Amino acid sequence: MTNVPFVGDLLANSPTNWGKWGDDDEVGSLNYLGPEQVLRGVSQIKTGSVFTLQRLIGDPKGDPVWPGRSPAVRSQLLDESSWDNDDAPQFPGGLHYADDxxxxFLQGSTQYDALGHVWYDGLLWNGYDARGTVGGLSKASVEPIAARGVAGRGILLDLARFRGKDHLDKGETFTHEDLVACAESQGTPIEPRDVLIIRTNFLQLFFEQGDAFYEGFVEPGLVYSPELVEWFQQMEIPNLVTDTIANEVTSDPASGVALVLHNALMRNLGVVFTEICDLEELAESCARDGQYTFLYTAAPLKIAKASGSPVNPLVIK
Structure with missing residues (x-):
């Protein structure tokens, strides 16, 4: 698209939460998830059913990643064949072992973004200088999120099922109003400080199409509007979780700006993003028993100065 506006101009009047939790804050809207919210999440547990949301790393069918990134490569260093050679390590008692x-990419699988992952105008979340990312994030890295952990009431918003589809299509958009309508159709309205978990099942196309999946790459997802940003702020949403690679429609259909909500929600409001989740087993369970809320927990890896980290979110119903 020609004449694409600068993201800073598009978001010139967009609200921010900078300074809301102090000048040194690095976890943003996760501050909404205090002990009361953890207990609210625990109160949703009815059967003790556990669901893990991480996609398999090294999946024989392939690992979906953002274009330009490459899937993880696991290498075997030691296995039983290593002891076919005389130079294999020797231990008293004859121990053999595997090592790999x-x-x-730290954001090449199911993962959490650090709040300093994206920026414009030379400023990160909370007004930190973007020069602080040189050589590694000195502020707003994933480490404070990992050290804190995430726990609260999660709600699955099954947009694909709501729209009567197996999966959403390339570039298909939805708004906060669609999220509200989806939740109401499921019988469980969205409440303030809910962790929003959005199912599109779009990555089914990756497994069906292979390399063709990336041709004309544009994911479905939330689409920017001032009203959507205001809704996220008013609802005090702490964490946005999706089964897509980048959590929003790749290019804004109106302006052409790429990943507007990464800046409007993450950089400006401190909403933490979780991406590339596998929601299929959870969605099937919710559709069967009609329970779309649960305890959502997650703890990305503690990696110093990193802009993101792999994670295996845990849901308990």
Missing amino acids: TINA
Whole structure:
């Protein structure tokens, strides 16, 4: 699209939560999830059913990643064949063992974004200088999120099922009003400080199409509007979780700006993003028993100065 506006101009009047939790805050809207919210999440547990939301790393069918990133590579260093050679390590008693490594983008699997992951105008979340990202994030890295952890009431918003589809289509958009309508159709309205978990099942196309999935790459997702941003702020949403790679429609259909909500919600409001989740087993369970709320918990890896981290979110119903 020609004449794409600068994101700073598009968001010139967008609200921020900078300074709301002090000048040194690095976890943003996760501050909404205090002990009361944790207990509110615990109160949703009815059966003790547990669901993990991480997609398999090293899936034989492929690992979906953002274009330009490559999937993780696991390498075997030691296995039983290592002891076919005379130079294998020797231990008293004859112990043998397996050992391996992984080479991966920290945001190349189910993952949490650090609040300093994106920015414009040279400023990160809470007004931190973007020069502080040089060589690693000195502020608003994923480490404070990992150290804190995430726990609260989660709500699944099954947009695909709500729209009567197996999966949403490329570039298909939805708004906060659609989220509200979806929740009401499921019989459980969205409440303030809920962790929003949005199912599109879009990544089914990755497994069906292979490399063709990335041709004309544009994901479905939330679409920017001032009203949507204001709704997120008023509802005090702490964490946005999706099964897509980037949590929002890739390019704004009106302005052409890429990933507007990464800046409007993450940079400006401190909403934490979680991406590439596998929501299929959870969605099937919710559709069966009609329970769409639960305890949502997550703890990304503690990695110093990192802009993101792999995670295996845990849901208990």
